[in-house]
Amino acid sequence: MAAELIRGHLDLLVLSVVARGARHGYAIAEQLRLTSEGDFDIPEGTLYPALYRLEAGSLLTSEWTVVDGRRRRMYRLTRAGKRELARRTREWTSFADAVQRVVSKPARSQM
Amino acid sequence: MAAELIRGHLDLLVLSVVARGARHGYAIAEQLRLTSEGDFDIPEGTLYPALYRLEAGSLLTSEWTVVDGRRRRMYRLTRAGKRELARRTREWTSFADAVQRVVSKPARSQM
DNA sequence: TTATGATACCTAGAGTGTCTAGGTATGGCT
């Protein structure tokens, strides 16, 4: 999967995963790899800054936890995050529909 | 439509439109607005550089024409452009499917 | 005749999200 396609859509993916329950960064990346069947392999240098942006925008909150001696920063959706996820999901649908219309429109008026 | 969603997908859209027949830049933008029902309103400062990139990559060729006293640069697909369009169309489908799986996966394991 | 809007193209510079490539640290296994 060409990675540059994800640009602009990563927030939707992250919000969607966190909406299924609180997750830490590493687990979010893992979940995305699994659910996308390997298509989305987000580098840490992409994912962590994205999480900070989402938290800075009050769409996520985080807290440190320790599991088996390793620290994890757990993220969960805020109320605004839930709203934003709903908005972005609708936006994705209309975007995907529009792309589909452009791509699948039959050829005509060859020159 | 949030414009930043288009990033990384513009080449596919442009190649798709030109595949329907030779077009000049202004007409490509117009066609995208029409087919997407207004969702894709590509600024000229985005579209023209994209066309130059595609031509530089040998996916499009162009030639100047004059219609009603106005010059137009007409673009058409090269053989490599047709191949690339096919590849990007498949890529789009798997991308869209993967996003859909992430977005629509039911919630579980709330914390 | 002048102004305006649509058509049609061009470009420099700024902005922004992602990636590369480095870093730290813990725990389990060999």
Place this chain on the structure above:
DNA sequence: AGCCATACCTAGACACTCTAGGTATCATAA
């Protein structure tokens, strides 16, 4: 002791898009 998986962090580079300017033609209206 070495290695891999887990887990997080960050600076700088990169690439695509947007903003905001520019030129020019033609049709229409004032």
